[in-house]
Amino acid sequence: MELLIKILTGLVAVLHFYFLWLEMFVWTTKGPKVFKTIPASQFAVTKVMAGNQGLYNGFLAAGLVWGLLITNPEWQRNVSLFFLTCVAVAGIYGAATVSKRIFFIQAFPALLAIVLMLVFR
Numbered sequence: 001m002e003l004l005i006k007i008l009t010g011l012v013a014v015l016h017f018y019f020l021w022l023e024m025f026v027w028t029t030k031g032p033k034v035f036k037t038i039p040a041s042q043f044a045v046t047k048v049m050a051g052n053q054g055l056y057n058g059f060l061a062a063g064l065v066w067g068l069l070i071t072n073p074e075w076q077r078n079v080s081l082f083f084l085t086c087v088a089v090a091g092i093y094g095a096a097t098v099s100k101r102i103f104f105i106q107a108f109p110a111l112l113a114i115v116l117m118l119v120f121r
Contacts, residue, residue, distance in 0.1 A: 084111075
């Protein structure tokens with residue numbers, strides 16, 4: 001179960017590094033292909049905002065990687081739970097305000113890792 005928890009946590013981190021890349025570096029080129037509900041004309045004018053959002057996603061990813069690298073089991077659990085909870089809250093908020101898909105892409109994997117961590121650690 002420990003391996004599954006680490007794989008899920010790593011998956012959430014990879015997703016957030018992807019969000020960082022998408023929002024900070026390729027927002028105006030790849031963004032319109034990913035976010036089809038946003039009018040193409042909005043990508044150039046929201047580039048700075050998306051970059052800022054990408055930076056926050058990078059902080060979440062870095063925190064999750066940090067949690068995976070901690071060798072003390074108690075601290076690893078606490079740090080991982082903190083960052084997974086931040087991701088879950090952001091995903092739930094995004095699902096409530098932007099698109100229900102965000103729950104399944106962002107919040108669900110984090111919530112699954114949290115539940116497994118609380119039950120099996």
